[in-house]
Amino acid sequence: MTDIKKITDKLKNEQNASDEELLWLLDFDGDTEYLRSSADEVRKKVYGDEVYIRGLIEISNHCKNNCLYCGIRASNPNVTRYRLTKEDILACCKSGYELGFRTFVMQGGEDGYYSDEVMCDIVACIKALYPDCAVTLSLGERSRESYSALKKAGADRYLLRHETADDVHYSKLHPENLTLESRKKCLFDLKETGYQVGSGFMVGSPFQTNETLVKDFRFLQYLSPDMIGIGPFISHKDTPFKNEKNGSLSLTVKLISILRLMFPHALIPATTALASLDSKGREMGLKAGANVVMPNLSPESVRDSYSLYDNKAHSGSEAAESLALLKELVKKAGYRVVTDVGNVKR
Ligand code: 5AD
DSSP: OOHHHHHHHHHHHHSOOOHHHHHHHHHOOSOOHHHHHHHHHHHHHHHTTEEEEOEEEEEEOOOSOOOTTOTTOTTOTTOOOOBOOHHHHHHHHHHHHHHTOOEEEEEEOOOTTSOHHHHHHHHHHHHHHOTTSEEEEEOOOOOHHHHHHHHHHTOOEEEOOOBOSOHHHHHHHSOTTOOHHHHHHHHHHHHHHTOEEEEEEEESOTTOOHHHHHHHHHHHHHHOOSEEEEEEOOOOTTSTTTTSOOOOHHHHHHHHHHHHHHOTTOBOBOOHHHHHHOTTHHHHHHHTTOOEEOOBOSOHHHHTTOOSSTTOOOSGGGBGGGHHHHHHHHHHHTOEEEOOOOOTTO
16 A cells, blocks of 8 residues: 555544654655545545535734734735724625625734724624624634633634744744744633634745644644634735745645544635635635635725735635625535524534
């Protein structure tokens, strides 16, 4: 038996492999079809052909941080900054609800405007209007008390990527005031507060190695998140990483398959970054083990401004109002978008 088969089978049967085996798999640049089809088999066993959708509302592109990779970093003067009001956000939820969305993800930069008071009010309003919906937040690092207050207000889930589980690598992607230690603390605070937690990392970020990727797997095993979001790093012209090369489609897809085998029950999105990198990205992600898509529900007027990386997709099947297109794409790939399930667990 070849190594690719042996290691894939081991991942499938034991949801684990040694560091050496994982490194071998990451290094391997031959045919990975067996890995992909095994991951798809596991996804079908656990989730059938269902693809879950989440409506993404990008509530603010103000951010106090200066992450070296991110287009909305504080020191980028070329961003038209915006923030959505409660009314704007409720309007997004209304149109999303009518389209069949039952999860609203509010994502934004770390923007002091959204204090606990402001955010709790928004969350509580959404839950009062749409008690059958899940509210997911993706607002970066906050205090344990803040996470707890938002949870009490009705938030169900929180997405916070760890970005890389290697300290030195983390320090090369972020300014000095941001540390992996505090990122990890936030993630464990979120878990302990009772959130369903999503984490993840960029694929092919500058200075990433196969060794740091193995650390990412190990950290995820330790954290055991409900969702794992990964997408290729894509350079942004106004960042220190403007000349760095983008992450690769094939590595991202390979990592989705490895993650599906290691975490059979995880929600794994085919991310916007993956779809932005390549027109086949979304479909390839789904076929490799991904089972979630997160179309954009933000008001059209601000979509251009939430530019984390260059050429971010926000039209066609990326746009919530074109749900029909997305459903078609998903169907062609051999799966089925489920809407209106009224089950917040999904
Ligand atoms: N390329 C790809 N993904 C990026 N993100 C931020 N900037 C980029 C970029 N240049 C991702 C980060 C963050 C998520 C919201 O977007 O992983 O956690």
